[in-house]
Amino acid sequence: MSTDPRTEDRLAELEIKASYADDLLDRLNELVYRQQRQIEQLQLELAALRGQWRDNATPAFRSLRDELPPHY
Numbered sequence: 001m002s003t004d005p006r007t008e009d010r011l012a013e014l015e016i017k018a019s020y021a022d023d024l025l026d027r028l029n030e031l032v033y034r035q036q037r038q039i040e041q042l043q044l045e046l047a048a049l050r051g052q053w054r055d056n057a058t059p060a061f062r063s064l065r066d067e068l069p070p071h072y
Helices: 005-057
Strands: none
Touching: none
């Protein structure tokens, strides 16, 4: 069965475009994966910082003498 050369050229062009689209999709998926891992890491760090802040948020008793400048 013989096909028109224009049809074969168009088919080859579509195959090339599909190949580029597949490659782009793979790269975008990898980028989204890395960004999600980074977001999760940042969320863990933020939770740790919030925990530290809560621990330090309750003021301990401080003497006014501790507030005096060193030359007094």
